[in-house]
Amino acid sequence: MAFPQTRAAVEWLAAAAPDPEACRWEWERGPLGVALLPAGRHWDLLITPGELGGAALGVLRRLPAPPGPVLLGGRTARLGFFVPPGTAAHWAGTGVRGAGRGSWIAVPYPGRATGGPRWLQLPDGRGTLTDPALLELALHEAAGRALAGERGPVGA
Numbered sequence: 539m540a541f542p543q544t545r546a547a548v549e550w551l552a553a554a555a556p557d558p559e560a561c562r563w564e565w566e567r568g569p570l571g572v573a574l575l576p577a578g579r580h581w582d583l584l585i586t587p588g589e590l591g592g593a594a595l596g597v598l599r600r601l602p603a604p605p606g607p608v609l610l611g612g613r614t615a616r617l618g619f620f621v622p623p624g625t626a627a628h629w630a631g632t633g634v635r636g637a638g639r640g641s642w643i644a645v646p647y648p649g650r651a652t653g654g655p656r657w658l659q660l661p662d663g664r665g666t667l668t669d670p671a672l673l674e675l676a677l678h679e680a681a682g683r684a685l686a687g688e689r690g691p692v693g694a
Contacts (some may be wrong), residue, residue: 545661547661548562548586550580555573560573566647571650572654572655573644575645578623578626578638584618584673586616588611590633591596591608592617593680594617594673594677597675598677599626607660607661607662608659609656617658619673622670634677635662
């Protein structure tokens with residue numbers, strides 16, 4: 539039996555799919571345990587290098603409000619921060635890629651391990667996304683700490 543937050547996260551994510559039932563089927567029966575979901579409708583993704591993104595996530599987790607969902611790439615150490623739609627088209631940060639309208643994201647079932655991407659911050663099921671302005675400030679703080687020689691683990 540899934541926890542209520544997991545069910546809410548599944549429903550929220552599946553709602554972004556062109557066919558929510560097919561999305562759930564991929565999660566439950568597909569060999570990879572991931573579904574491809576389109577960015578740009580309910581959310582965009584800002585993709586950061588792992589070490590920088592992990593340090594920024596640590597900064598965001600110290601704020602009173604939790605960040606939105608965050609994925610860690612399967613074969614890469616890149617982090618994907620879920621941000622409001624349209625953010626990717628306007629983001630100008632060096633080394634940060636955007637995935638917006640026209641992009642597809644491999645998304646694992648919330649709370650279930652796969653051989654690919656995994657959740658560092660689960661969706662809350664209510665649609666909470668990371669505020670791009672807060673993410674930008676967290677990335678600046680993380681970069682400043684890196685320059686000063688401070689390090690933290692990915693996903694801290």
